Amino acid sequence: MSAPNESVKTSVSANTSRTRRSRRTRADKTTCRIGFVGAGRLASAIITGLIVHPRDNPNERPVEPKRIYVTAPTTVNTDQLKITFPGIRVSKRNIDIFGRFDCDIVFICVPPSVIKNLYKIGGTRPAALTTNYIPNMRHPVYVFSLVFGYKCDQIKECLLNPENPDRYAVKFFRCVLSHSIAYGVGNCWVNAEPDSKNFPELVRDILSRICRIEYLPETHMDSVCTITGAGLAFCYYFINAIADGAVKLGFPRASAIKLASKIASSTSQTILHTGDNASKLKEDASSPSGGAIFGQMVLDKGEVASGICAGIEEAYKRSYTMANSGEAH
Incomplete structure (x- = not known):
């Protein structure tokens, strides 16, 4: 200023x-x-x-x-x-x-x-x-x-x-x-x-x-600002976690990051192209008694979904606090 x-x-x-x-x-x-x-x-x-x-x-x-x-x-x-x-x-x-x-x-x-x-x-x-x-x-x-x-x-x-x-x-x-x-x-x-x-x-x-x-609508701008900023960081976090899993299975780090990124890209494009609910597409991608189901049970046990949701909410609260307190970034 x-x-x-x-x-x-x-x-x-x-x-x-x-x-x-x-x-x-x-x-x-x-x-x-x-x-x-x-x-x-x-x-x-x-x-x-x-x-x-x-x-x-x-x-x-x-x-x-x-x-x-x-x-x-x-x-x-x-x-x-x-x-x-x-x-x-x-x-x-x-x-x-x-x-x-x-x-x-x-x-x-x-x-x-x-x-x-x-x-x-x-x-x-x-x-x-x-x-x-x-x-x-x-x-x-x-x-x-x-x-x-x-x-x-x-x-x-x-x-x-x-x-x-x-x-x-x-x-x-x-x-x-x-x-x-x-x-x-x-x-x-x-x-x-x-x-x-x-x-x-x-x-x-x-x-x-x-x-x-x-x-x-302007009434949704602050919420979307939070989801865009924090959501982007969370997506990078999740892609990195998938890459870590690939490295654990023997992939070189660079190849693991590229693989995880392509999966994330094709997944989001599928949702946008079909217009289907992500939950439905998740079910379509999970075979009965398959590895994906067993992996999801581990994620659910770790409350990953609720943790991401809570993270978005916490990010919004923090942004709101900074905007109203005059605290500098």
Whole structure:
């Protein structure tokens, strides 16, 4: 977050720069500028996906690093991004995303503690995430919040001047993105039908090359955020456990990991393809008196299923606690 004592002169300067740059032609998927407020793991995953993985698809051009802009209060993560992707522009001032950098698409990737602290120090209204409220934009800007525990309206209050909120050409969305987006195989859930007029075509063109976009009501965003984050870690945990079993049976570690990963991939694809309940498919894959049944009895004795369920619940509670206590990640 930008320093609280950032001068008004900086905001005016950013606004002036914004006015000069607003004369550029309407942005499309080959020219739009993409901004990130926050430079943590999720922001890095999205950036990696945008720059690297469309190269796997000859029909899509990757986003050039020069069109990506990142702000963070320290240079710990941004320095690494600049090394990995030369050409990325960075700043310590969040206002630059909307002012000097003049971004068209903005991802809010700050920890919940940042928003919590804005409400704590702001009194009846939150303090501005950009220290001074963002300038009135002269072209559409699409803001996507990935902040756990806070609704779109709350993020909007942290950015727009309350004296003239209707003068902004800014549209806000809430979304969840899986970290697999870094490899071009991620998922995106957003609180707008991705094929409707309510969802910007520009954003759909950018994201659809590296993830699958689906609608999700905002009321479910926090739950899906937990399931996506913790569930992904649990799946890696389970795949590693299967690989350990393969190693125990004599497989080399590398071969065991590849085997377990292929099994997990084909299993999930089967569920998605058939639409059948996982329990039914589990029964179909288990022969009477076969090895799978005996193995499942061992898992049941160890309460593996209830343990995973409890783990998801505990992950949600922890995320909720951090979002409401202002505790930093």
